[in-house]
Amino acid sequence: MSPLTKKLGRDLWRIKGQAIAIALVIAVGVLMQVMQTGLVASLDETRRAYYERYRLAEIFAPVARTPERLAADLRRIPGVSAVETRIVGHALLDMPGIDLPLQAQAVSLPDFREPRLNNVYLTDGRMFEGDRPDEVVILESFAKAHGLKPGDSLNVTMNGARRTFGIVGFAMSPEFLYSTAPGELVPDDDRFAVLWMSRTALEAAFDMDGAFNEALISLSRGTEPAEVISAADRLLDRFGGLGAYGLEDLQSDKFIAEEIDGLRRTTATVPPVFMAVAAFLLYIVISRMMQAEREEIGLMKAFGYTDWEVGAHYLQLILAIAVSGALFGGLMGIAAGRALVDVYLLYYKFPFLVFRLAPSSFVIGIGASVLAASAGGLFVLRGVFALTPAVAMRAAAPADYSKSLKFDGTLSGFLDQPTRMVLRRLTRQPVRMGGAIVGIAAGVALSAAMAAILASFDEMMELTFDVIDRSDVTVSFIHPIEARSLHDIETMTGVIEVEPVRIVPAILKNGRHTHRGAISGLVELPRPNRAVDADTRAIRLRQDGIILSASLARRLDIAPGDWLTVDVREGRRPEVRLPVIAVAESLMGSPAYMELLALNRALKEPLRVSGAYLRIDTAHAGEIYRALKHMPMVAGVAPKGDSRAAFQEITDRGAGATRYIMALVAGIITFGVIYNAARVAQAERARDLAGLRVLGFTRGEIAFVLLGELAVVTLLALPLGALGGYGLTFAISAGFSTDLYQLPASFGFSTFGQAMVVVVAAAVLSGWVVKRDIDRSDLVLALKTRE
Structure with a gap:
């Protein structure tokens, strides 16, 4: 074993905490890449084979x-x-x-x-x-x-x-x-x-x-x-x-195509974020290690090692961390993919679904992670070639701190010595502190965005089933019937309110944009089931046009004031042109609304309904359901409670379930960034802190000098992370939205508060680990020159 190989082993052991944290960030990125690419390949291939074998x-x-x-x-x-x-x-x-x-x-x-x-x-x-x-x-x-x-x-x-x-x-x-x-x-x-x-x-x-x-x-x-x-x-x-x-x-x-496309979008966007974070962390660790080992680099060159040999030594350090993280992530990705296959078998009715590892995803995941992590280190390795033995073994020129913050007069008397040391370091090395702030802010942004996404799913459920749909039961008929036939339902014991609705299948066209869906004909001022605007205010349905949901308006590339062609696919099947008079919010499906009388007039079928929204006394629910069951005109009865439970089950499985995985990933990344910041600061100041102990500083004061810096950097990163999280929330919510549901981008104080809890917990845990090592450190060993 060569001396450089022995040094590599000692270096890895010395920074094992940082190495593990960086490797975990890389592993998470590869895990997502392998798992989701494998799921895409499995779903796509199984769907193709299933369709072909049974001749769909x-x-x-x-x-x-x-x-x-x-x-x-x-x-x-x-x-x-x-x-x-x-x-x-x-x-x-x-x-x-x-x-x-x-x-x-x-x-x-x-x-x-x-x-x-x-x-x-x-x-x-x-x-x-x-x-x-x-x-x-x-x-x-x-x-x-x-x-x-x-x-x-x-x-x-x-x-x-x-x-x-x-x-x-x-x-x-x-x-x-x-x-x-x-x-x-x-x-x-x-x-x-x-x-x-x-x-x-x-x-x-x-x-x-x-x-x-x-x-x-x-x-x-x-x-x-x-x-x-x-x-x-x-x-x-x-x-x-x-x-x-x-x-x-x-x-x-x-819907299965939307699921596969959603997985593809996530695969294309999420793993690169983790790779970038890993590259950033490795850049910080290796660059500061290089600065701390100037004399060692000069000594190695003086003993005859070439620039390439010394550079390869540090590159091996980078690759050891990157490859180990990538391999671990690949194995975990296979395990996670196999576990999620069972979830998809419940979500979609496949007769079989075997997790199919795409070899390209494994190669791409590991290759991309290694290249991304190595990219940060390669910038640092340029300094290895620039250092000559004479320059490297000579102490670096002292920095010019003449323009840095001075503590004179009142300020000096107000602040104690450890506090002045913390602030002095922050002002004397603004670029380095700025990098730490940006790194922690990235973790804050990701944690805040994922907290917002978790809250958005709850908001979507509440808005859909409590604000927009306030009915208890939806009744649909086999075919459109006369509105007066609803009298039989209105007179049932326990029925509080009956609101008619007509659902008309239609193809909506705007130029080359088309959508096969339906128009919902509602009364002028609907109560149990409403169309609402962006502020959740009920929209009054007018008789002079059609109202589209926001998702449908985007799909058709149409705005209020434009004209929409409606190709009705029932009854007389007329084709009519209607003005778009408003855009409504809807988080389930892509509905279009018209006033009921106006819709029937356009179809030349007055006083027709195809269903009704009911508000009922739950004490009489069984009696009402039994009566509806024996009505020959009834095609279906859907209690809102059952629909809500089924929808909750969907969002907790399949694509919706990945939000929990991403929230866990966000926590891992946040901890990795903060932990590395603390460890790097400790490594850089190990000799200085040991010197302060010799001068009489207590362990608590030493910990304050080091962790006070981490606390200030973390606090400065919080507002920057909040801004990043706000923007990231919109991007992630768009990725989660499908034809089945649209996820609102909800970013508020509560979600930022949850992110702060994650960040503070990561900072406290990292600080505790670092303080424990400081308390256990050997002062003599720390003050020695490492050769």
């Missing part, structure tokens, strides 16, 4: 009712490789012991063959027999939520008729990776089921003999979907076509 359609073409013969015309469209027709309808389930009617979607499969498109993955039991119309296969997640098993029976209401089916199997489908009830955004396994039945059974249930109401289309390689969609719409238009759409507009695929 690329175009969905819903229609009111069209004869089966039209399937041949669809197959003749250029670029179409396969067509499968089917029947899809709404159903209500009556589960024993549950008052609430549960929503279901009934989907037909061919009687005696596998479907050409949208096949299902059977997880338990068997498929139904084609000649047994009373057999059904149900969605596995619903079956598990209710403890069902093959052989159980199921009471179902379809098209107003109540029937009993025997469950013969459980299944999963790529079409329902993210399974939500029609009209809802939040998946809830307890309240939504999918029923796969024979084509013959559903033809009888929905009076569709010899007809279908949805066509599934797959495309030949290289075919442009827009052209096929236009051709399909032209064929189906006269039969009540509701507008064909591509796979990207399928709700299930839309």
Whole structure:
């Protein structure tokens, strides 16, 4: 073992605390890189394989009712490789012991063959027999939520008729990776089921003999979907076509694509921040070590070591820290990725999901971290080449402190000696102290931003379910009905208020920007469910235009005063142009609002409603749910409490759960920065502090001289960190926002206070560790010249 290798081992042991702190920062960056890149690769590859294996359609073409013969015309469209027709309808389930009617979607499969498109993955039991119309296969997640098993029976209401089916199997489908009830955004396994039945059974249930109401289309390689969609719409238009759409507009695929894109965005932005912090820390540690070891560097060169050998020695020190942190982070990233895979299997209904480590992510994570950490050290190593043995072994020229702060007169009498020493060092080395302040401010900013993000999730829940939606129950109908039919609900015992609503599916267009969604028709002054502005004030709905949510307005690149084209996809399916009169705040989905009478007038269908918001006496909830269950016009009932619980579960898993990981990471980085600042200051002043002890200073005074500097630097970093955290909050909240929910950027005194607690705790812990080492230090050894 060469002398330089022995010195490298001693140096690493001497700065082991700093080395571990820096390595942890690097490890966190690599962990995020490997974990998230692996999750992206796993989700993307599993989704592709699942879609391909079970032949998920690329175009969905819903229609009111069209004869089966039209399937041949669809197959003749250029670029179409396969067509499968089917029947899809709404159903209500009556589960024993549950008052609430549960929503279901009934989907037909061919009687005696596998479907050409949208096949299902059977997880338990068997498929139904084609000649047994009373057999059904149900969605596995619903079956598990209710403890069902093959052989159980199921009471179902379809098209107003109540029937009993025997469950013969459980299944999963790529079409329902993210399974939500029609009209809802939040998946809830307890309240939504999918029923796969024979084509013959559903033809009888929905009076569709010899007809279908949805066509599934797959495309030949290289075919442009827009052209096929236009051709399909032209064929189906006269039969009540509701507008064909591509796979990207399928709700299930839309949300998993958003999840994957969110992970990609985080992977591209978060790890580089950690790498930069690590490079900054290494730069500080190595630069100050070089300054402290001027004589050692000169001595090594005097003994014949070349500039390259001495430079390589310090570069090895940097690489030892960087590589060890990167390797540890890579291994932890694999472990974290494998753990999160189980979470995603609950969040999305994949039949399998194996964490797939992308080798490139491991190489990129380790390579980028090592390069980033080494970059800071390389700037310092230039000084090694510039030092000649004679210059290096001579003490550095004393600094000019003639213009620094002087303590004369009253100020000198007011401040004691240790305090003057702290302030004198701060004013004599402003650049070095400025670097420490910036480093700690970066940790403050990250901690403050993550505290704000945690608070923003709570604010989003409160604003959505307490301020915007003040109803207790949402009732939806199978199809638009006359408003006077709500009288049956209004007269129920326990119903306090009923507010009508009409939800109209539509394609919103502004030039080349389009959005497939719906328009919510509300009364002029809605109470249970409102449109609110940025100050959470209720918006009065006028009859002269449409109000868009802020997220939808951004997506369509439209502002109040502009005109919006609305292609209605139900009823007469008119295309109308409406002025945008306001922008509303909404943190769930991307709604658009119109005054109910104005919406019905535009559709030329007066006095129609498709649902209602209810406020009820919870003491009569069971009675109300039972009455709604037996109303043939009711398609679904959604208690707000259940929706809130399901939404809370979503935000605590998947992409939302990463906020906890990032909050932990922010704490690690903050501690690493402050701890390194304290350790560097201790290393630089070890001989000076030992000299003060010899001169008669107590341990407490010595600790005050060192830790007082850390305290002042930390206090100065707090306001700078608050400003950085304010800006960082907006960037992180944008990364967390998806089509399902938009996270408000909420930065207040409470969040900054939480960040201050983290920073102060890190400073106190770092100070305690440093003070303990000062108390244990050997004065003779500290005063010796290290050679």
